[in-house]
Amino acid sequence: MYHRFDRRQFLHGGAALAAAGLLPARAAHADAARGGADLVIHNARVLVLDKRFRIAQAVSVKNGVVQALGRDREVLRLAGRRTEVIDAGGGTVLPGINDSHLHLGGFGLDFPPFTYEVDTATVEELVEVVRGAAQAATTPDSWIRGQGWNDNRLPRPPRRADLDPVSGNHPVVLTDFSGHAMAVNSVVLRLAGITRDTVPPVGGVIEKDADGEPTGVLRETAQGLVSRLIPPFTDEEISRGIDTAIGILHSLGITSVTEPGIGLDRLAMYEKKAREGALGVRLTALLSAGVEPRLLGETLAAYRPLQDVDPRRLRVAGVKIFADGIPTAAKTAWLHEPYLDGSNGSLVIAGATVREQVANLHELIAIAHAKGFQVGTHATGDATIDAVVAGYVKAMGRRGGDPRHYVIHGDLTPEATLRTMARRGIGVNMNATIKYLLGRTLDPVLGAARTDYQWPYRTALDLGVNVTSASDAPVTFPTWLQGVQSAVLREGRFGGVAGEAERITVREALATYTRTAAWQDHADRWKGTLEVGKAADICVVGGDVLGVDPHELIDLPIDATVLGGEVVYRREASAAPAAYTGAASRWHARGTACLEGGNCCCRVAHS
Structure with a gap:
């Protein structure tokens, strides 16, 4: 091999x-x-x-x-x-890494004092983090943000009864590792007006205790009841966070990213940085589509094409649609066959019935496609993926071309659907680092067969689908070497192999982070390979990526990063940010996929 x-x-x-x-x-x-x-x-x-x-x-x-x-x-x-x-x-020299699904705007903000890591093994340890944050707060009622608690690691989610005794008057919001759930204290429930009688929005869950009272755990769209109340970061804080994130990406050999689901205000910030020569990565952006056609129409009406910006540094490629949840312990992905407990997720698109939701999903796709935009859709459950691909095929029938629409995550994409995707030029953006994080922990949720199949790299590649890999940072730390290792071994953080039949080779995994990622960006003619005449985006690894035991890939250092011919990182000459140093040590020490908290597409898209 x-x-x-x-x-x-x-x-x-x-x-x-x-x-x-x-x-x-x-x-x-x-x-x-x-x-x-x-x-x-x-x-x-x-x-x-x-x-x-x-x-x-x-x-x-x-x-x-x-x-x-x-x-x-x-x-x-x-x-x-x-x-x-x-x-x-x-060592090994390869094209600059293209993380094709990464939330740049949120990544750099996921460090104290902005956000606290709560990826702990016990609820008691999590409570101590909140206690420390409350004691460190400079005002008595400031918001405490945390990120990273994991349903698959903790015996149960943290609840308001855990948080109230240590948080005082501070509103506390702790988002889970995936961004698909949050735990809040009673202060937040009062501010949001959430009671036992509150009806969750479509696709949302308000968990309740045996007496019917809210526990403080909100899932999927129910998070919106709280997220609208959280004070936004200032422009200066966001800008500083972006700069921090870019410095970390350079130290990882990453030169290109796709940020999915941003608003026009965030785009304006990137545009300003690009004009000032302060955007240190190549950035492909997808605008947030919202959950109904009206919202997408309003966004596209307000959007103005970028002016005086190098499209090879900053480009708006299209829109990002958010269609369902995730097939983890949250059980919010929409499946053809229910979870083992008989429950099922649903679409999070507006609509009173499944038929109306699917119709709105297809209309969102059609609107974007008709405007010439690429569409990336968050879809994890097989029922959702089938509905999304059907919408792509329908829209492409109206207008051909080469839009390169793709499925984001695509956890449980059926083999028949993969065949359709290969035939119609529809890609899929998978997450090997999340596969490592989850491993076999989903056996009690999905069953062994679906857990093995989740993220079917081998099947998709064999059928001719364009497969890209991404970290979804800050859901997982954006080290592509961990992603390559996971795609090759399919070994989980907590032990076991989840899907030996879906293993791929190191060479194939490298292509998903370089050449095929450039295809997704409509940029394969000028980047993604080190062919003569293409962009000199280069990653230098201190070791033999092809020859080393795949278990040792994560230990290989990044020696240098080159962007457009400019050396932007040298290991021996660079001091990594303190927050990165701590996160990297945690990654190596316990294989954690969470960096000081984080938030995935749903939280960013809805913020």
Whole structure:
């Protein structure tokens, strides 16, 4: 499965290198532009990540694009006195990582004092975090935000009865690791007017105790009863958080992200940063569609195309629709066959009946498609995914082209639906890092067979579907090496293998974070591979990504990151943010997928 070179083979070439697809020395001269290179990276395993999976020893960069590839000796001849030269030390060089579903705007805010981590093993430990936050608060009634509690780890969700004794007059809102549920104290319930008689919105759940009183746990759309009350972060805080997030992404080798479900105010902030040269990643944005056609119509009417912004740095690709919940202990994803306890989730689209909800879902898709927008739809349950794909096919029948609509998450996509997606050019954006987080914990919820199948990478790739991988950060920490490891091994954080039949190779997993992610961005002609003439977005890994035992992938360091030919991160020269250092140590220590809290698409889309 893995092709590994020893040092002698790699440096001295010969038949072994030719057989492995190493680019010949003449490629360096035949494709090089005249004049010296701006940057040369050598002594490396350069993975071009094209479909032939070619490998070189060195790569040169000029004017922000890949200038040449080949053997060390030939490419180094392009270096002049002003050329920056990086010796990769035998490590791996590959295209800059493209995290194709990441909430940049929220990621940097998920650190104290903005947000506290509550991913604990016990409710008692969680309560102590809240106690500490209340004691550290500078005003007696300020809001305390937390993120990360996990239904699959805790014996039960935290409740107002747990939080009230330690929170005083502070409103407390603790969102779970996925963003699909929150736990609040009694102060928040009073502020929101939530009582035993409150009717939850469509798709929402207000959990109650044996006496019929709200416990403080709100799921899916019921969170909206509270989220509208939470004081928003200031523009300055959000901007500072974005800058922090970008610095962390650089340290992980990530050069491109897709942010799904943003509002026009957040877009304006990105536009300003892009104009000022302060947006340090390539950002593809999806506008939030809302839950009914009227809301999407209002958003599109107010939207104005970006002006004086490099579309290769910031681009609005389309809209993000939020269709259902998640197939975890929350049991809010809409399934064809119910969960093991007989319950089922539902669509969260507006509508009094399932038929009305599906009709509104299809209308949302049709409106966006008719405007020429790409559509990404959060859909995890198989019933929801089938409804979404049917809507895509219907809309594409009206207007062809190559919209590259895709399913976000696609946890339980049926095989027949995957065939339709492959035939119609519909992609799927999967989450191997969340698979690692969940592992076999869903056996009591979905049953063993569906738990094994969840995120069917192997089936989808074999059927010809364009599959991308993403962290959904801050739901999981955005380390793509963990994602590759999980896609290859299917091993869970709490032990066991969940879906050996859905394992893929390291090479296939790498493509989901680079080449295919560029396809999703409609950018595969200019980024996603290290072919000559394409963007010089580069990630340098300190180790043999192809040859190392997959269990050790997570331990490989990122040595350097290059964006558009500019070195934006060097491990030996960079001091990682303190918040990142702590999060990274937690990731390695216990494999946690939560970074100081976080929020996924639903919370961001509804905020």
